[in-house]
Amino acid sequence: MDEHGDALYRYAMPRVGGEEAAKELVQETFLAALKSKDRFEGRSSERTWLIAILRRKIVDEIRRRSKERAFSDDELSDDAVDSCFDRHHKWSPLPGRWPGGAEAAAELPELRRAIRACMELLPPGLSEAFCLHELEGLSGESSCKVLGITATNLWSRLHRARMRLRRCLESNWLGGRGPDQLERGS
Numbered sequence: 001m002d003e004h005g006d007a008l009y010r011y012a013m014p015r016v017g018g019e020e021a022a023k024e025l026v027q028e029t030f031l032a033a034l035k036s037k038d039r040f041e042g043r044s045s046e047r048t049w050l051i052a053i054l055r056r057k058i059v060d061e062i063r064r065r066s067k068e069r070a071f072s073d074d075e076l077s078d079d080a081v082d083s084c085f086d087r088h089h090k091w092s093p094l095p096g097r098w099p100g101g102a103e104a105a106a107e108l109p110e111l112r113r114a115i116r117a118c119m120e121l122l123p124p125g126l127s128e129a130f131c132l133h134e135l136e137g138l139s140g141e142s143s144c145k146v147l148g149i150t151a152t153n154l155w156s157r158l159h160r161a162r163m164r165l166r167r168c169l170e171s172n173w174l175g176g177r178g179p180d181q182l183e184r185g186s
Contacts, residue, residue: 001030004047008054014116015058015131017124025061029054055136059146062128066147118168122161129157130165 008029012022032053033040040049119127125147132143133154144154 004050005030007047008050011051012054012058014119015135016061017120017122017127021061025054025057028057032057059132059136059138062132063146065124066128066149114169114172115165118165118172121168122164126157126161126164129154130161133158 005026008026009022012025013019016022016025029050033050036053040046044052119130122130128147129143129149132138132146133140138146140151140154144151147154149157
């Protein structure tokens with residue numbers, strides 16, 4: 001736990017959107033690892049093996065949440081997203097520029113904190129779809145099965161999640177505010 005606990009926690013936090021949920025999944029990961037330690041063949045590092053277990057736990061948690069909760073209309077319809085485009089389906093206004101370029105920005109701890117904070121503001125249905133597909137790398141088909149939704153619904157949620165993240169980052173990070181001062185409406 002001392003060697004890998006922090007890394008597992010950092011991996012889980014942006015994917016499950018809460019400290020308690022992340023801590024719980026890390027604990028479950030260590031318990032599962034202890035139960036199956038005899039099957040660890042050493043073909044990967046311990047950390048890689050533990051993260052693989054944690055990934056399965058995260059997917060199971062998202063699956064469980066999606067079955068327990070009915071999605072609100074707010075998650076599935078968002079007029080503010082549509083306002084980002086003109087009648088010809090072009091950006092209106094154009095997306096902002098990353099200070100110093102996107103590659104340099106990706107290395108900034110402030111940007112990572114801002115992305116994490118913006119992800120916490122996403123409605124659960126959008127956040128779950130985004131995490132499964134973009135962070136966990138599940139295929140569209142697999143993401144649909146986990147969430148119990150159609151492909152059309154998945155792509156709609158991914159689009160809305162990306163648009164909300166864009167708006168949040170542009171207004172809060174690119175706008176010069178720190179991640180601790182994010183607006184709830186983004």
